[in-house]
Amino acid sequence: MKLSEAKLQFISSWGAFGTQWGINRTMAQIHALLLVSPDPITQDEVMEQLSISRGNVNMNIRDLISWSLVERIIVPGERREYFSAEKDIWKVATQIIKERKKRELDPMLKLLTQLENVEGDKKDRETKQFVEMIASIKKLGMSADKMLDVTIKAEENWFTASILKMFK
Amino acid sequence: MKLSEAKLQFISSWGAFGTQWGINRTMAQIHALLLVSPDPITQDEVMEQLSISRGNVNMNIRDLISWSLVERIIVPGERREYFSAEKDIWKVATQIIKERKKRELDPMLKLLTQLENVEGDKKDRETKQFVEMIASIKKLGMSADKMLDVTIKAEENWFTASILKMFK
DNA sequence: GTTAATTTTCAATATGTTTTGAAAGTTCAG
């Protein structure tokens, strides 16, 4: 397979994988394109390479920036803005975990905490089953939360890092 | 909050969370309903409780069954089929991890392995950057793969289980 | 300030996904 082919393949597949994970196809594709572009590129280049409209590129790049996966680069003496993706894939993963945790796991745990305090007799079969279910989901969520925190912080701490190595 | 209210809240929020994770809203809601139902219930009950059509219930329950999250229960002497969700939430999580790993992570690693073998001079800047990027994504994917395997097998192995306890 | 280059917005449109419901299929009691 040639380089140009491989790049296209990567970009298109990355978009497809993104979709399965609840990530906008175009956003994932733009990210992929930037990941395999050694140098920063402009909106027009993204438009051309992926055959998508200016507005679409603009919105999705802004989203990527809000996830801290892409940064805006100002080249002195150039009018246009350039964009570049974080290339350290570990940092990328960490960043995505952080964001999704904040946007999804945290609100979920908040909800479960509320639901645990349902009124009524805990002896009642239905109530008991509900409270126990909510509590166990919450417990699982908290474990995931802590596990992800450890993963995020692994770089900063030799001890947890050495434990994580066992998973490699 | 009353029990009935809390159940509705849980079902509707669970559907919303599912959506963010690339899971059909209705499928997540049916799963939530079954999770908080102490006894197995019929398609008609699901239809009524969630106000959705027969066809929709049928398809989504079949999906849930294909994920091994729900089972079909035949009550002797009863014509209708009943459905019940796995209530052990750790098993549920394990099952979901297994399935998503198989359906998504495995194909991704396969793709990356192919892309690593791109033709061309590794000294070329573009080629080098591409191959390195693919390799590092693959490495990350393989680490995630192993980490998930360990998590899935934690129950079977006291040693890894005791390590995972540190994350709790 | 004026102007031209560039970015941003957003209503309209297109695309993708989910849901419906009626018809076809299956099952089983009698």
Next chain:
DNA sequence: CTGAACTTTCAAAACATATTGAAAATTAAC
């Protein structure tokens, strides 16, 4: 068998989400 109870299918409709493109806003060079 037959027919009623129940399940499954799938084309059409509804709904949700993503994309376009042209107009508005911003920016910076002069």
